[in-house]
Amino acid sequence: MTPLASPDIEEIVDLAAAPMVPWEVVVWNDPVNLMSYVVRVFRTYFGYSIERATQLMRAVHHEGQAVVATGPRETMEVHAQAMHDYGLWATVRKAER
Amino acid sequence: MSDAVVRVRMARVEGAQLAQLVDDFRELVGTDRDVSDPAIARLSPDPYPDDEDASRSFQSATRDDLLDRRALDAEIVRTALADLRGDMDTMSQTEAFTEHDLTISPADVDAWLRTLTALRLVIAERLGIESDDDHDPDDARFGVYDWLGYRLELTIEAADELL
Numbered sequence: 001m002t003p004l005a006s007p008d009i010e011e012i013v014d015l016a017a018a019p020m021v022p023w024e025v026v027v028w029n030d031p032v033n034l035m036s037y038v039v040r041v042f043r044t045y046f047g048y049s050i051e052r053a054t055q056l057m058r059a060v061h062h063e064g065q066a067v068v069a070t071g072p073r074e075t076m077e078v079h080a081q082a083m084h085d086y087g088l089w090a091t092v093r094k095a096e097r
Numbered sequence: 098m099s100d101a102v103v104r105v106r107m108a109r110v111e112g113a114q115l116a117q118l119v120d121d122f123r124e125l126v127g128t129d130r131d132v133s134d135p136a137i138a139r140l141s142p143d144p145y146p147d148d149e150d151a152s153r154s155f156q157s158a159t160r161d162d163l164l165d166r167r168a169l170d171a172e173i174v175r176t177a178l179a180d181l182r183g184d185m186d187t188m189s190q191t192e193a194f195t196e197h198d199l200t201i202s203p204a205d206v207d208a209w210l211r212t213l214t215a216l217r218l219v220i221a222e223r224l225g226i227e228s229d230d231d232h233d234p235d236d237a238r239f240g241v242y243d244w245l246g247y248r249l250e251l252t253i254e255a256a257d258e259l260l
Contacts, residue, residue, distance in 0.1 A: 032226065033214065034249060034250055034253070036253045036257070037214065037249065037253055040256070040257060043260065044207075044260070077144065081159055084142055084163060085163065085166060085167075086207075086210075087211060087214035087215055087217075091142075091143070091145065092144045093145075093147075
């Protein structure tokens with residue numbers, strides 16, 4: 001009996017060849033935006049608690065930047081675009097490993 | 098909740114001033130916009146400052162939509178201010194300082210916050226505000242900038258009560 005088909009292991013997708021490289025959204029300090037506003041945007045858009053949103057706002061204000069989200073590149077671009085809608089200065093970059 | 102609205106109180110003269118600024122802004126981001134205007138760049142930041150190709154493709158794919166959304170936001174604010182529009186030069190003092198209550202539905206709150214913020218960004222760009230210390234008390238435009246910040250702060254406080 002001849003097998004109808006034999007699996008060709010060479011064709012198995014090598015997951016390691018396309019690793020899920022995480023990307024991140026960085027929000028940068030800007031003298032224009034009010035602290036209460038930045039906290040509100042982080043709370044309402046990302047759904048962060050008031051504590052986390054405040055902590056991120058402080059990092060932006062005092063350290064000049066904060067990573068506010070991490071994930072697939074396309075998703076991070078959507079988030080950055082939303083931050084721009086709110087008038088925040090956001091960039092997208094590959095996460096440091 | 099149907100009664101959950103954001104209430105904003107402002108003098109007629111404030112409403113008229115804000116309506117004027119919003120009209121100017123609508124022109125800036127309207128269909129005849131000049132994308133080489135630095136204020137437009139300030140409203141649509143570069144998400145890939147270190148990658149020219151990614152930057153160009155992102156901007157070309159998204160910038161127009163983003164500015165269209167700013168125009169829509171501004172239209173919502175402008176509509177709400179319709180009754181306060183008026184010629185500030187011919188307004189009597191009593192009329193100018195009469196306070197008006199505006200009610201903003203929860204659905205429109207973000208449009209208000211984004212528009213007030215965008216107005217400040219445009220003024221900051223024109224005035225070259227790049228740090229917290231950039232301020233000139235003799236320049237009336239800084240007064241407008243600060244006043245917008247005050248209006249924004251009050252609107253955020255009122256809006257946060259609904260969170």
